Amino acid sequence: MAxxxxxxxxxxxxxxxxxxxxxxxxxxxxxxxxAVLASTTAARVVREEGHEPVYYVPFEDIYFEFxxxxxxxxxxxxxxxxxxxxxxxxxxxxxxxxxxxxxPYEEMRLIRNYGAFYPxxxxxxxxxxxxxxxxSHWPE
Numbered sequence: 001m002a003x004x005x006x007x008x009x010x011x012x013x014x015x016x017x018x019x020x021x022x023x024x025x026x027x028x029x030x031x032x033x034x035a036v037l038a039s040t041t042a043a044r045v046v047r048e049e050g051h052e053p054v055y056y057v058p059f060e061d062i063y064f065e066f067x068x069x070x071x072x073x074x075x076x077x078x079x080x081x082x083x084x085x086x087x088x089x090x091x092x093x094x095x096x097x098x099x100x101x102x103x104p105y106e107e108m109r110l111i112r113n114y115g116a117f118y119p120x121x122x123x124x125x126x127x128x129x130x131x132x133x134x135x136s137h138w139p140e
Contacts, residue, residue: 008105010077018049021110026128035089056114080104
């Protein structure tokens with residue numbers, strides 16, 4: 001049986017809306033109460049009209065032992081339905097620190113099974129990769 005491809009109702013209504021998901025070249029580390037919740041060199045960055053960039057971390061680079069799925073569900077007409085997770089680490093806890101689109105609309109398939117974190121609830125360190133070509137004008 002073929003899998004149905006979902007098309008974003010947001011893009012159908014507003015095809016000019018600016019929303020992109022791209023591979024990020026660099027490192028993203030997410031911490032909470034001195035515990036590392038995620039660390040990756042395989043992040044995706046989502047840039048959306050009127051919003052700060054959001055870095056999505058692949059599930060395999062997230063330490064789910066600190067996270068528990070919450071009852072919170074949200075919907076984005078461009079990305080789909082999001083599930084949320086709470087965190088408990090180092091004796092501290094916070095609700096809904098991470099969200100993920102496990103079955104996003106086709107247009108946002110690049111963030112399927114990637115989690116994003118609320119920057120007001122955790123610390124997110126983003127370090128872009130340095131191109132070796134930047135120093136090519138310097139003598140060795």
